[in-house]
Amino acid sequence: MEQEKQPKNHKIPFEEDNYTHNIRKEGERKLDRRGFMKTMVGAAGVFAVSTLPWGAIAAKELAGLGKKAQPKLKLAEVKALGIGDALEFAYPTEHESALLIRLGESEYKAYQNACTHLKCPVFWSKEKTELVCPCHHGFFDVKTGAPTAGPPKRPLPEIELTIEQGAIYATGVKRYET
Incomplete structure (x- = not known):
C-alpha cells in the first residue's frame, strides 16, 4: 500500500x-x-x-x-600641640583617618585610627593615656599601638613621622609585622 x-x-x-x-x-x-x-x-x-x-x-x-611611595604631609607646628594633646588628620589618603599624639617634649606617635577589630574609630583618652575603641571596648597602648584589652588582636598601623624646622610631617605607614 x-x-x-x-x-x-x-x-x-x-x-x-x-x-x-x-x-x-x-x-x-x-x-x-x-x-x-x-x-x-x-x-x-x-x-x-x-x-x-x-x-x-x-x-x-x-x-x-x-614599597609604596607615600606623600609627605605637614600635620602641625610643634608649638601648636601641647604634651598629651592629640590631633586628628587624614593620611595617607583623604579617606583614611589618623591620630597624632604628643607624648613628651620630643616624643610623638601617630596611628591610623580605625580599630583593627571592626574598623570603628579609635579615640585618644588623655586621662587614661591610652587609645580607646568604644564599639567593643578595645584598648591600645599609645607607645606601641598594640592592643591591651578587648577583641582587637593586631596593633594599629603606625604612621612614620619626621620633625623638620619646627613642623611635624607624616612620611609613610609602617608595614604590619607579625
Missing part, C-alpha cells in the same frame, strides 16, 4: 514516515562528554593563567618588595 503524501502544514519539515523526523544522526552529538571535558579543562586553564599577573602583584605586596 502506498503511503499518501502529507499536506504541507509546516509541522514536519520534510517527508518522513516515523516520529523521529527531528533527529539528524550525522550532527546528533556535536559536543560529547570528552569534548565537554576538554572545553572545561581549557576554560579552567585560561582562567588560571589570567590570574597569574594578579597573583604576582599580591605576592610582591605581601613579601614587602614593592
